[in-house]
Amino acid sequence: MLLPMPLDLKTSEEKSTEISIVAPCYNEEPNIDYLFERLESVLDRLNLSYEIICVNDGSRDNTLECLIRHHVRNPAIKVVNLSRNFGKEVALTAGINYSRGAAVIPIDSDLQDPPELIEELVVKWKEGYDVVSARRRSRNEEGWLKKTTAKSFYRIIGRMSRVPIPQDTGDFRLLDRRVVEALEKLPERNRFMKGLFAWVGFKQTYILYDRPQRYKGTTKWNYWKLWNFALDGITSFSLAPLKIWTYIGLFISCVALLYALFIFMRTLIFGIDFPGYASLMVAILFLGGIQLITLGVIGEYLGRVYEEVKGRPLYLVRDSYGFTDNRTDKT
Numbered sequence: 001m002l003l004p005m006p007l008d009l010k011t012s013e014e015k016s017t018e019i020s021i022v023a024p025c026y027n028e029e030p031n032i033d034y035l036f037e038r039l040e041s042v043l044d045r046l047n048l049s050y051e052i053i054c055v056n057d058g059s060r061d062n063t064l065e066c067l068i069r070h071h072v073r074n075p076a077i078k079v080v081n082l083s084r085n086f087g088k089e090v091a092l093t094a095g096i097n098y099s100r101g102a103a104v105i106p107i108d109s110d111l112q113d114p115p116e117l118i119e120e121l122v123v124k125w126k127e128g129y130d131v132v133s134a135r136r137r138s139r140n141e142e143g144w145l146k147k148t149t150a151k152s153f154y155r156i157i158g159r160m161s162r163v164p165i166p167q168d169t170g171d172f173r174l175l176d177r178r179v180v181e182a183l184e185k186l187p188e189r190n191r192f193m194k195g196l197f198a199w200v201g202f203k204q205t206y207i208l209y210d211r212p213q214r215y216k217g218t219t220k221w222n223y224w225k226l227w228n229f230a231l232d233g234i235t236s237f238s239l240a241p242l243k244i245w246t247y248i249g250l251f252i253s254c255v256a257l258l259y260a261l262f263i264f265m266r267t268l269i270f271g272i273d274f275p276g277y278a279s280l281m282v283a284i285l286f287l288g289g290i291q292l293i294t295l296g297v298i299g300e301y302l303g304r305v306y307e308e309v310k311g312r313p314l315y316l317v318r319d320s321y322g323f324t325d326n327r328t329d330k331t
């Protein structure tokens, strides 16, 4: 008599979906047809029940219409339409929140993450791993500037962060439901996914692959965005930039004390010496610079604390297509 229907529906669907693919899409209209063609052929071969959740991240072209067309053709393709562009990391989080599969696989919709690798990911998952990431074997397709900056970023963050953050892995990976649930417990707004994946731990492994060029369209990253991405990563996984100033300050004070002693002795022995304008200027400018940098670093952290404290929802959904149960935002 007391059978709550929606709950029943939900549990039956939860049981039946084995794989959830999550694809964030921002102006990817030319890639979508080909993406589904390849995804569906791989998933059909695997013979597992699946859902493909596409998150339309405020695209300005006809990505949404295209996605809905595919949803009508194949109901396993589901669409979450965000109210505006929220950025890839947030779109991914939205898609993961909507997913119900026993394993979740985030994938780029520009076909830089070859769908055929899903088979290998699933094999490792069946062997008992909770996180199987796809690691780029080479970055040959990228220019040396991108390569060296990426490399130094990973070296710096590797030194600073207490959890080791793996190099050359994007967001293309397989996550067991346990890991997804762990990720959902992390309330932070700033989603530096690579770091979060590393932070949650679990049984992890990886496979290697060569990353192809994007199929069509252009990348949405530029160096300014990458720089901010790097700052997000460092500030959310390390307090070193805040702490280092204590040591720099201490060092400068010690040197200043020695210098003061030296001046004192010199004045005692040789009397007052007028010139000294240059060294004074250098000291003032140098220390002024250091103080401004320190303030800037504190500002970076303070700004992020402010973002978190405001407690706004991570994203807003305008509408969704293909979700039978009442999946709501868990943010």
Ligand code: UDP
Binding pocket: 023, 024, 025, 026, 027, 028, 057, 085, 086, 087, 088, 091, 107, 108, 109, 110, 112, 214, 218, 219, 220, 221
């Ligand atoms: N993306 C998104 N929102 C954005 C920017 C990108 O959902 O604001 C998606 C994009 O559609 C693609 C993935 O994130 O599926 C990776 O984007 P992109 O190819 O531009 O990045 P790159 O591969 O150059 O790192």
Ligand code: MG
Binding pocket: 108, 110, 112, 214, 219
């Ligand atoms: Mg890409």
